[in-house]
Amino acid sequence: DVCSSDLQINRSREILEAFNIPIYDKSGFEADDMLGSIVEQLKKTSDLKIVIASGDLDTLQLVSGDDVIVFTPSRGIQEAVVYNEEKVNERYGFGPEFVTDFKALKGDPSDNIIGVKGIGDKTATNLIQKFGHIEKLYEELKKDRTKFVQAGFKERIIKLLEENEEEAIFSKTLAEIRK
Secondary structure (H helix, E strand, O other), X not given: OOOHHHHHHHHHHHHHHHOOOOOOOOOOOXXXXXXXXXXXXXXXXXXXXXXXXXXXXXXXXXXXXXXXXXXXXXOOOOOEEEEOHHHHHHHHOOOHHHHHHHHHHHOEHHHOEOOOOOOOHHHHHHHHHHHOOHHHHHHHHHHOOHHHHHOOOOHHHHHHHHHOHHHXXXXXXXXOOOO
16 A cells, blocks of 8 residues: 555656656655755865755755855745845844754754743744853853843743753754754
């Protein structure tokens, strides 16, 4: 009993092969991981400008200056956004290197990333802007929690961070595209 997604994948493979378009896959690796690995190899070995066409904003963590950009549909296929490093910064208030920290803090149900329950987009953004990567954030929190109070974070947020460190670190691991 073949399911319809298998039929779609097989049909897609046939079309790509007919147009002589290479197919990259490896058991146990998601498409994002394959993209990340290809991008990393190309960055090391060529001067190519890399354009990733994807509706998955997880790929924004791969953006690098104007050399690696993400082309993604915005409102349907008619409108698209091209994300270079500046555009990622404009959208989130931080660079591509913090996309996984953002997801680690706020979570992402579509990717089964739990994050820190009770922390949303705005708080996650503020935490990243003030403390950087979550590893540094937790280092600072253990050293001197008053820095968080001075930075304007309520006791409730500080407690959530303290109680959910393991979840946040694990969530970042889940959010990271393997390269």
